Amino acid sequence: MKDYKTRPNPTNRMSDDPLLRELLRKTISDNSIEGVIESGTYDGLGSTTMIAEAFRGLAPPKFFCTCDVNLSKYKRARKNLAKYPFVTCLWGRSVTLTEAIEFMQNDEMLNHHERYPDLFIDWTEHPAWHYLEECKRGFMSHKRALGYYLRAPLYHLLGIARYQGEDLLRRLLNRHVNEKVLIVLDSAGGTGFLEFKIVAETMNNQAYWLLLDDINHIKHYRSFERIKSDPSFRLLGFDPSRGWALARHTQPLPAPVKI
Numbered sequence: 001m002k003d004y005k006t007r008p009n010p011t012n013r014m015s016d017d018p019l020l021r022e023l024l025r026k027t028i029s030d031n032s033i034e035g036v037i038e039s040g041t042y043d044g045l046g047s048t049t050m051i052a053e054a055f056r057g058l059a060p061p062k063f064f065c066t067c068d069v070n071l072s073k074y075k076r077a078r079k080n081l082a083k084y085p086f087v088t089c090l091w092g093r094s095v096t097l098t099e100a101i102e103f104m105q106n107d108e109m110l111n112h113h114e115r116y117p118d119l120f121i122d123w124t125e126h127p128a129w130h131y132l133e134e135c136k137r138g139f140m141s142h143k144r145a146l147g148y149y150l151r152a153p154l155y156h157l158l159g160i161a162r163y164q165g166e167d168l169l170r171r172l173l174n175r176h177v178n179e180k181v182l183i184v185l186d187s188a189g190g191t192g193f194l195e196f197k198i199v200a201e202t203m204n205n206q207a208y209w210l211l212l213d214d215i216n217h218i219k220h221y222r223s224f225e226r227i228k229s230d231p232s233f234r235l236l237g238f239d240p241s242r243g244w245a246l247a248r249h250t251q252p253l254p255a256p257v258k259i
Helices: 019-030 046-055 071-080 095-107 129-140 142-149 153-162 166-176 190-204 219-231
Strands: 035-039 061-068 090-092 183-187 209-215 233-239 244-249
Touching: 019 046, 019 219, 019 233, 019 244, 035 046, 035 166, 035 233, 046 061, 046 183, 046 209, 061 071, 061 142, 061 166, 071 090, 095 129, 095 153, 095 166, 129 153, 166 190, 183 190, 183 219, 190 209, 190 219
Parallel strands: 035 061, 035 183, 061 090, 183 209
Antiparallel strands: 209 244, 233 244
16 A cells, blocks of 8 residues: 555645535535534544534534544544534544454454555554554553643543543444434544444444545545445545545335236
């Protein structure tokens, strides 16, 4: 695989694409989307803000949950997204640490990335190790986190209770499985396809809308390929240069019975 930093137009982000913005707004409006579940908030100024803006002038969503395991990013996102009162930032892991580690240790594509020369990856040397370390760090990623709270006033100590734990993606999906939900996977590099599989297994035959970021990256290349080959999905739009794909999942109609 190729180093992600060397991709063409490296500043192109899906949140900067006016076509995606318009497509999202139309999708939300035409289908009366009830809520949003997003993995990977970062600082909140990218896809989270883009989707929140898509609700401008429409009825606000019943729920809009976005999660990130990194404490400093979570705090920054809460501040940046304060102007959207319907957005709930959650501090926690989208998947369990055990599940993520097992997936990456056994991921053929990650452990043999040299077999896929046309895709991008964040590290071309020992990527499995790097992604595993990135995943293990998580909420205690910077050892400063606990020390920060121990040195801080009481109201900061109380803030540690906001940590929501693990498996947030699956928990949120189960909570809203029967609602019209837009699912946004802006996943960590090593666990993108794992998150996609969790969505597919948890939502099963339910109708939902799915937005992927980085479809030309190891993160969601396989997710995109699965969408294109699965008749349960209808691809609404995609842009390889900016790395996004939007699709709708519905239960396929049964084949007509031959008489």
